[in-house]
Amino acid sequence: MLNLILSFVSCFLITWLIVRYGSQVCRLSLDWDIHSVQKNHSRPIPRIGGLAIVLATGITCMIGAVFGGNPRAETMLLLSASALPFASGLLEDLTKCISPRARLLSALVGALAGTWLLNAVIIRVDLPLIDKALLFSPFAVAFTCIFVAGLSNAVNIIDGMNGLSSGASILIFASIGYVAHDAGDWFVMSVALTMIGAILGFVVWNYPIASVFIGDGGAYFVGFVMAELLVSLVVRHPDVCAWYAASVAVYPLFETVFSIYRRRFLKGCAVSQPDDLHLHTLIYKRVTRHSWIAANSRERANARTSVYLWLLSMISITPSTFFYKSPAVLFLAMIGFIAAYLLLYRRIVLFKTPRWIFPHQKHPVESATARETNNR
Known part of the structure; x- marks a missing residue:
């Protein structure tokens, strides 16, 4: 509990300094692009909030090692491995000129460092044929690096609305902490x-109102640490089903896979080309902007969008947390989330959004028809 309180206070104060003085000290920290397809804010906002998370994590780990008995060596090794992915993302936040490929490569190098420093290499996925292949060390290392770099990038992809990636990450880390506590893994639990x-x-x-963004640096750091903790749980505890790592983080992972499929095979464009067809963007444009509760506030509509995705992610996170030893439950949790995601996505794209998704208000199409009738 010391870790949680200390990191909260540290990050709160450092973020306040960024919000208060960030734009004055470094104008490069501001996100001036408010018109591109993936932007949903109306004013320039600092996007180096990830720096506060990294600094708070480092401060907490060092102080906690002195007063709380944190495993200092492993924690410092984890932070060292995360340095390159975070640095590449932070440079992108400041310069806007680091390509997605360069950031992904940085995450891969960081993941490779993690396999060496933490001995965190996936050697089983609880599927016989793949497990045999994982006995070949180079393949196991490559598989691990792809998973870690992929999840790091995935958290960045879902960072599109106020609190969306942060809230989803908190839910996933809470699950990781619970499982680590149940397994008696103090290192993983303390970091979570x-x-x-x-x-x-x-x-x-x-x-709900954004005064600062987590930025690419923060998203890559959060995703990298999340991935390394999941790998560590699977590697260090044979009773933790390997599918847990994929099931608990299926929302960012599937969002990434689906985005690749949509861009490459449906639109025929580059995988790295941004678009406004993520599920969170569609919910924002076709659901929350029509809600009475956000009728006069772009920011409130933005914040309300995140709630829908948090609830959707719980479809897989909740059963994964309490049944992390059961392959059958974990498989059904993943299938359940993917089915719900695709069904909701299809309904919104076809303008057949379910009525229940518009709380406290009639369906926007019906509302528009009623307004026309009254005007007559």
């Missing part, structure tokens, strides 16, 4: 609690 506190300290300034 530290991340929850740090992200919460940031979220206060990011949700």
